[in-house]
Amino acid sequence: MRKTVITAAMSAVLVAGVVWAQDHEEFEKWMKETNAGFASLRKSVAAKDGPQTAASADKLARLFDDVKGHFEEHKMADGVKIAETAHNAAKDLAAAAHAGEWDKASADLKTIGGACQGCHAAHREKLPDGSFKMK
Numbered sequence: 001m002r003k004t005v006i007t008a009a010m011s012a013v014l015v016a017g018v019v020w021a022q023d024h025e026e027f028e029k030w031m032k033e034t035n036a037g038f039a040s041l042r043k044s045v046a047a048k049d050g051p052q053t054a055a056s057a058d059k060l061a062r063l064f065d066d067v068k069g070h071f072e073e074h075k076m077a078d079g080v081k082i083a084e085t086a087h088n089a090a091k092d093l094a095a096a097a098h099a100g101e102w103d104k105a106s107a108d109l110k111t112i113g114g115a116c117q118g119c120h121a122a123h124r125e126k127l128p129d130g131s132f133k134m135k
């Protein structure tokens, strides 16, 4: 009986661990794509490249939507709000790029950069091996 209980408890921990790992892997993938998207956005805004900027900004907006969903699942309201701010700024940036309003595009880019930093300060923890986890 005792053994069954222990085995059951151990499998529960194992299942929770696997779910966490998958969840984390997916989030990490989004962050890597977000990072690449943001780098290319900075370049295309500097070069005033409308089509490229709009495409990168749209992609970032979609990623921030996924990120927002993740924070909703974890019931972290401040993270949801930051993701939403970043999403809206990415949408505005795409519109500004289409319209050729580069001052506005630069301001939106700053808002997105602030969202990266704000969310990382609140919810990203650096592990001793140099990788990151959500907190």
Ligand code: HEC
Pocket: 024, 027, 028, 031, 032, 034, 035, 038, 067, 071, 079, 080, 082, 083, 086, 112, 113, 115, 116, 117, 119, 120, 123, 124, 125, 131, 132, 133, 134, 135
């Ligand atoms: C709403 C919250 C939120 C926003 C907005 C956000 N991040 Fe993150 N980011 C996280 C969290 C949480 C982690 C740590 C979890 C992880 O890496 O699995 C992370 C991790 C990362 C990592 C490390 C990924 C790795 O290799 O593990 C990079 C790079 C990154 N973010 C870049 C960015 C950039 C660039 C932006 C803005 C354009 C951004 N993030 C916006 C929450 C956010």
